[in-house]
Amino acid sequence: MSTTIQMSEELGPRSGWGKAIECPMASMFEILGTKTSYLIMREAFYGATRFEEFVERTGISEPVAAARLRELTAEGLLEKVPYREPGQRTRSAYELTEKGSDLLPVLVAMMRWGDRWLFTNGARVELTHADCGAQVHTELRCDAGHPVPTDELELGLNPRRLRAAR
Amino acid sequence: MSTTIQMSEELGPRSGWGKAIECPMASMFEILGTKTSYLIMREAFYGATRFEEFVERTGISEPVAAARLRELTAEGLLEKVPYREPGQRTRSAYELTEKGSDLLPVLVAMMRWGDRWLFTNGARVELTHADCGAQVHTELRCDAGHPVPTDELELGLNPRRLRAAR
DNA sequence: CGGCATCCTTAGGGATACTG
DNA sequence: CAGTATCCCTAAGGATGCCG
Numbered sequence: 353m354s355t356t357i358q359m360s361e362e363l364g365p366r367s368g369w370g371k372a373i374e375c376p377m378a379s380m381f382e383i384l385g386t387k388t389s390y391l392i393m394r395e396a397f398y399g400a401t402r403f404e405e406f407v408e409r410t411g412i413s414e415p416v417a418a419a420r421l422r423e424l425t426a427e428g429l430l431e432k433v434p435y436r437e438p439g440q441r442t443r444s445a446y447e448l449t450e451k452g453s454d455l456l457p458v459l460v461a462m463m464r465w466g467d468r469w470l471f472t473n474g475a476r477v478e479l480t481h482a483d484c485g486a487q488v489h490t491e492l493r494c495d496a497g498h499p500v501p502t503d504e505l506e507l508g509l510n511p512r513r514l515r516a517a518r
Numbered sequence: 519m520s521t522t523i524q525m526s527e528e529l530g531p532r533s534g535w536g537k538a539i540e541c542p543m544a545s546m547f548e549i550l551g552t553k554t555s556y557l558i559m560r561e562a563f564y565g566a567t568r569f570e571e572f573v574e575r576t577g578i579s580e581p582v583a584a585a586r587l588r589e590l591t592a593e594g595l596l597e598k599v600p601y602r603e604p605g606q607r608t609r610s611a612y613e614l615t616e617k618g619s620d621l622l623p624v625l626v627a628m629m630r631w632g633d634r635w636l637f638t639n640g641a642r643v644e645l646t647h648a649d650c651g652a653q654v655h656t657e658l659r660c661d662a663g664h665p666v667p668t669d670e671l672e673l674g675l676n677p678r679r680l681r682a683a684r
Numbered sequence: 685c686g687g688c689a690t691c692c693t694t695a696g697g698g699a700t701a702c703t704g
Numbered sequence: 705c706a707g708t709a710t711c712c713c714t715a716a717g718g719a720t721g722c723c724g
Contacts, residue, residue: 504649
């Protein structure tokens with residue numbers, strides 16, 4: 353079984369790709385490059401919204417939590433929403449935006465990998481499909497709906513894609 | 519549309535989950551916690567095997583590349599395979615193991631996210647299904663084969679799962 | 685409760701020079 | 705070519721204390 357991806361012509365080793373083309377993954381690290389930012393996002397998915405929830409549940413220190421929340425908010429992954437419980441003063445909640453929510457496949461893929469390779473028998477968190485109770489995983493599929501095994505995955509470059517009309 | 523995951527009873531905010539249970543994601547960061555380790559893995563998927571390929575294509579310095587390759591090899595994501603071209607001396611290649619290959623969904627999910635949210639129009643790397651030419655993405659599915667939208671995803675805890683007979 | 689300021693320690697990573 | 709050794713700088717993160 354082939355483990356590496358098929359590479360199309362224009363993206364060979366000598367195309368200088370590492371420097372010329374920006375990698376979406378590398379760019380993503382400018383936003384989500386630290387462990388703590390992932391932990392914060394994880395808790396956001398688990399339902400944390402209040403500052404202290406993030407701090408307690410991730411175990412990271414307040415200053416760092418504050419910094420991450422500020423950055424993630426600035427990047428548009430979280431949104432600061434003021435709310436007020438009856439009789440209480442106004443508080444702040446951090447809620448996932450669409451951009452933030454869209455990270456779910458990344459986190460799920462990470463969890464599944466950790467589950468599979470790092471916890472062969474111990475305690476684990478389960479992700480299940482509420483409707484049928486089966487385990488949830490991530491799967492590679494093409495936009496035509498086919499499952500895509502590794503050896504049918506091809507890497508190519510699309511330097512000047514036309515912008516969709518709007 | 520709900521952005522957070524349904525949480526089952528035993529995993530409420532006050533269950534002390536952050537400390538008591540090890541998160542597969544957090545554990546994964548002990549292995550893949552730095553940007554450079556992802557860059558190395560990315561290049562491994564792109565087909566890099568030689569030390570210098572990794573260095574050139576990721577742009578990271580030799581000492582750091584060496585350290586990452588050593589760590590990733592120790593963790594079993596890469597494998598050091600000696601090879602010899604006819605008439606040449608023996609050299610070392612770093613090849614993806616199954617454990618390493620299995621990270622593909624994580625990387626693809628990251629790329630797609632970066633593509634979608636960080637490069638709305640610029641140059642991009644394409645991942646296509648070789649058989650039909652359509653774009654490839656990651657999808658949440660349950661083991662029964664249903665696509666799983668966010669609001670049907672449920673988080674639960676399985677503290678003492680029986681080990682599969684073997 | 686929801687943070688920010690300050691200080692300090694450690695980890696990550698680059699540059700350069702050298703070796704089998 | 706495939707690294708290693710050394711040195712140094714910066715970024716990440718914890719502890720503590722303060723503030724609206």
